[in-house]
Amino acid sequence: MTKLSLLPLILTSVVFAHHGNSAYDETVRVPVKGTVTEFVWSNPHSQIYLDVKDKSGKIVKWGVETNSPGILTRAGWTRRSLKAGDEVTIILCPAKNGQPVAYIGSGDPGTKVIFADGRELDFTDKSIEKTAP
Amino acid sequence: MRLLPAVAILWVSGAAHAQAPAPPHDVSGVWGMQPGGETSEDDKQSPGGAIPPMTAWAKARYNQEKPGYGKRAAPGGNDPILQCDPMGFPRILYFPTPFEFIQVSNRVLQMFERDHVVREIWTDGRALPSDPDPLWYGYSTGKWVDDTTFVVQSTGYDDRTWLGAVGHPHSEGMRLEERYERVDRDTLRFTLKIDDPQAYTQTWVALPRVFKLRPRAEIRQGYCVASEEAAFTRRIREPGALKKGAGSKK
Numbered sequence: 001m002t003k004l005s006l007l008p009l010i011l012t013s014v015v016f017a018h019h020g021n022s023a024y025d026e027t028v029r030v031p032v033k034g035t036v037t038e039f040v041w042s043n044p045h046s047q048i049y050l051d052v053k054d055k056s057g058k059i060v061k062w063g064v065e066t067n068s069p070g071i072l073t074r075a076g077w078t079r080r081s082l083k084a085g086d087e088v089t090i091i092l093c094p095a096k097n098g099q100p101v102a103y104i105g106s107g108d109p110g111t112k113v114i115f116a117d118g119r120e121l122d123f124t125d126k127s128i129e130k131t132a133p
Numbered sequence: 134m135r136l137l138p139a140v141a142i143l144w145v146s147g148a149a150h151a152q153a154p155a156p157p158h159d160v161s162g163v164w165g166m167q168p169g170g171e172t173s174e175d176d177k178q179s180p181g182g183a184i185p186p187m188t189a190w191a192k193a194r195y196n197q198e199k200p201g202y203g204k205r206a207a208p209g210g211n212d213p214i215l216q217c218d219p220m221g222f223p224r225i226l227y228f229p230t231p232f233e234f235i236q237v238s239n240r241v242l243q244m245f246e247r248d249h250v251v252r253e254i255w256t257d258g259r260a261l262p263s264d265p266d267p268l269w270y271g272y273s274t275g276k277w278v279d280d281t282t283f284v285v286q287s288t289g290y291d292d293r294t295w296l297g298a299v300g301h302p303h304s305e306g307m308r309l310e311e312r313y314e315r316v317d318r319d320t321l322r323f324t325l326k327i328d329d330p331q332a333y334t335q336t337w338v339a340l341p342r343v344f345k346l347r348p349r350a351e352i353r354q355g356y357c358v359a360s361e362e363a364a365f366t367r368r369i370r371e372p373g374a375l376k377k378g379a380g381s382k383k
Contacts (some may be wrong), residue, residue: 008204022201022208023370049368065370069353070353074350074353097376098378099373101369127347127351131262
């Protein structure tokens with residue numbers, strides 16, 4: 001199995017996810033840095049694929065599940081939000097079985113995409129009006 | 134002390150905003166379910182609440198179902214929606230995308246983002262059919278029981294759907310009663326009763342939920358596309374469901 005230098009961030013509270021896949025460890029958030037190879041804008045699961053270098057410099061191909069275009073649109077994403085060649089760090093919930101697949105999305109607060117220039121894509125629903133403090 | 138009137142005005146205006154009155158006989162608009170209130174894993178994307186004992190018929194079906202949510206959740210599974218089969222009702226109500234109520238002269242239409250489903254709730258006084266052919270989203274009638282409470286009765290549901298994501302079954306004889314109480318302009322209180330003697334030994338009273346008006350949200354075309362779902366399953370779902378240590382090629 002591929003060994004990656006992942007630094008899990010242990011969460012202090014239980015997170016209730018909104019997708020139906022118990023394959024992921026939703027108690028941690030792990031940063032994974034890589035180069036986007038493909039962004040699949042599809043229902044009901046959009047997907048981000050990226051090349052990630054492991055400790056030995058070997059390329060590992062990761063697949064990251066995320067939300068539907070409907071949810072992503074309300075969070076400000078478009079089908080052009082990511083493109084092949086983008087250098088990103090994704091804060092993700094990794095698969096429990098150690099395979100290079102993972103989840104990010106609205107059900108797991110703190111998961112997001114960070115671009116090399118510091119811009120971020122997260123899952124905050126922009127259609128919900130903020131209430132006054 | 135001189136600040137008090139200003140504070141009072143702010144407080145009153147804030148309260149007025151939060152409690153704008155419900156318009157009479159009107160549930161139209163886009164609504165999103167509020168998170169929270171779930172006390173059990175079996176409340177996830179499901180009716181939840183006090184789940185009554187199942188009959189032997191229902192237990193046999195339940196034992197065949199392998200959900201991705203709840204106390205029995207495991208990778209893989211046989212949830213019908215994994216191949217884009219219709220989600221059905223009430224399950225679609227608990228899916229985490231908004232729905233819209235649209236009122237026309239003889240119906241209230243409930244439009245969901247998932248599969249862009251439109252459920253028709255007849256408000257022209259007709260009775261429910263006594264022996265309906267099963268439908269994925271059932272046969273529904275609705276009426277106003279007071280100025281702000283819309284009550285829906287329904288039956289005729291196809292029994293291939295699950296009641297929620299944790300995999301509780303139902304029969305074709307299931308009858309539902311939904312109550313949508315618009316307690317103020319922005320808030321719908323929702324309760325659901327499930328009567329299905331073939332599957333449950335008592336009436337199932339679901340966990341009460343709250344929907345909030347989402348005036349800035351639009352219902353998107355969230356079709357589940359079987360070919361895309363199959364590709365996703367092959368590329369991400371199946372690797373994620375492998376046993377630990379299996380399938381390691383690198």
